[in-house]
Amino acid sequence: MHVKKTLSLLLSIVLVTSTVLLPTSAAAENDTSIDESDYNLYELRVAYFEAVESGNLDKQSELLSIGRKLLDDFKAASKAYTPSFGPLRVDANELYWRGQFASYFEYGRFENRNGEICLSLKPKLRVYAPEQNRINGWNATFATFHNHQYWKNTECMEDQFYCHAQYGKFGELIGGEEWNLEPHKTSINPVTCN
Numbered sequence: 001m002h003v004k005k006t007l008s009l010l011l012s013i014v015l016v017t018s019t020v021l022l023p024t025s026a027a028a029e030n031d032t033s034i035d036e037s038d039y040n041l042y043e044l045r046v047a048y049f050e051a052v053e054s055g056n057l058d059k060q061s062e063l064l065s066i067g068r069k070l071l072d073d074f075k076a077a078s079k080a081y082t083p084s085f086g087p088l089r090v091d092a093n094e095l096y097w098r099g100q101f102a103s104y105f106e107y108g109r110f111e112n113r114n115g116e117i118c119l120s121l122k123p124k125l126r127v128y129a130p131e132q133n134r135i136n137g138w139n140a141t142f143a144t145f146h147n148h149q150y151w152k153n154t155e156c157m158e159d160q161f162y163c164h165a166q167y168g169k170f171g172e173l174i175g176g177e178e179w180n181l182e183p184h185k186t187s188i189n190p191v192t193c194n
Contacts, residue, residue, distance in 0.1 A: 041070070041167055048191045067190035071159065074166045078134040097136075097143030104137040110150045117150045119157070119181040123168065134165045141181075152183045160185070163193035 044067060051059040101108065106122040113120075121141065138161050145151050164179040188194060 045191055064189065064191060071163055071166060071190040075162045078131045078162060094143045097139045100136060101140040101144045104140050108144060110148060116182060116184055119145060121179045122177060123179060150183055153186055156185050156188060157181050157183055159188050160193055163188060163190060167193065
């Protein structure tokens with residue numbers, strides 16, 4: 001008896017759900033708008049480059065908006081994890097974070113690339129995940145380089161850092177294994193990290 005009631009209830013749920021959702025699904029087929037849930041990061045990059053190649057400026061703009069939202073969400077999720085020694089300030093913690101740089105990066109150095117200065121970083125795998133490592137990696141980078149003569153536009157440098165970390169699992173798609181943060185930039189493309 002209990003099994004019949006359960007089956008009857010499940011059948012009722014399926015029928016109600018299908019009658020409610022089918023019209024929505026048909027309407028969704030006519031909807032050509034896209035949102036961030038339609039894409040994983042790799043698909044977003046592919047769709048963006050296809051839009052660039054076809055010259056579809058509206059789609060490029062829409063995909064850039066999605067990329068910006070994904071990057072902002074990624075940064076916020078990373079920052080939700082407070083490092084064990086508190087958020088970075090220019091104080092006694094700075095020495096600690098400088099000492100942590102080698103835990104997250106093989107090297108970091110300012111270089112001249114095609115007439116522009118960039119901070120080249122070679123990340124170790126641990127900087128990609130978990131979220132705590134990303135913010136620790138940023139703190140270590142900031143503490144190590146923020147007083148350098150070439151450091152400027154901190155917010156954009158941070159965007160570039162998190163963009164590379166976000167796409168890190170696709171390292172071969174974002175300039176190989178090296179991240180290049182460009183201090184001369186005041187904004188970036190959140191899909192290409194440039």
